[in-house]
Amino acid sequence: MELSEFVQKGFQLLADPGSFDSNAFTLLLRAAFQSLLDAQADEAVLDHPDLKHIDPVVLKHCHAAAATYILEAGKQRADKSTLSTYLEDCKFDRERIELFCTEYQNNKNSLEILLGSIGRSLPHIIDVSWRLEYQIKTSQLHKMYRPAYLVTLNIENTDSQSHPEISFSCNMEQLQDLVGKLKDASKSLERATQL
């Protein structure tokens, strides 16, 4: 994993028992994970009485370094040995390496879910609703007497802010065609997962 000097310096500070005692180290580590994974987290995450004695600039540096490292590790799906190697290079002692790896392991799933959800994709169908009607007449055509469906697909865009809809009408044959094709896709998916 390629990490910047900023991260390296931050970790070297973090490794030093003189700057961060055991308790402060653990607190800072937890704060880093919290900032990344907790949607409600804000600057107050570093506002712990046991961290007050540390220079705020140092605190922010180490916090940012830890967060950067965690994200990079998550992105690359780093295993324990990769993590350990880098931390050793930063002069972390055994105990701190263990602590880091344990904390990372505990948060790994949430981290991967978060990273996996970032990115662009096509508009995503999340639900469908339908309406069945029986058409009797229009201003142009009397005595129609035929059933028709109105189908609405609920869509979610990647920014999760907009939820547009796509609506269309279809008759019975068309709906049968639509359902048939979706079933084909579903069966293919099943078969593919069994390979």
Added chain:
Amino acid sequence: MLLDLSEEHKEHLAFLPQVDSSVVAEFGRIAVEFLRRGSNPKIYDGAARKLNVSSDTVQHGVEGLTYLLTESSKLMISELDFQDSVFVLGFSEELNKLLLQLYLDNRKEIRTILSELAPDLPSYHSLEWRLDVQLASRSLRQQIKPSVTIKLHLNQNGDHSTQVLQTDPATLVHLVQQLEQALEEMKTNHCRRVVRNIK
């Protein structure tokens, strides 16, 4: 139900008995063609010259015939009602029969054309699908994320549009379930009763 023909309409149609039945048949063909593709005034000029009458007369004749056919098709009137409606025009037996035949031959197509005039929502045309597996992204490597990409083809007022969408396997199963329920609905007693009784 009888057709209500206005005086003006009857005047326009009065031109028809003055020409050969083959000409009336031709007018009928032109009328349906105009419904399919839109009118072409040049045809009126050509016919007017051949028949030695004014272009306006030909136009009124064709338009009168068109209106007769579309109104009858819209209301889906029976053979008997059509004959009775036309009877008031005082045409010959032969002409009446010709007009009735014109109506019956073209009714289905005219109704299809009229149905396209109704307030329109996009309607389903077809669907293409593709299975994809996302392996990695800028923010996360080594993924296995299956998804289904769908291209939905829709028609509206003659325009063709496509939408490319995506969904995950679980939602796909849900979609199929919901839409199958929709199809099943037509077979229920309630729907059958409605279809039987509204005629």
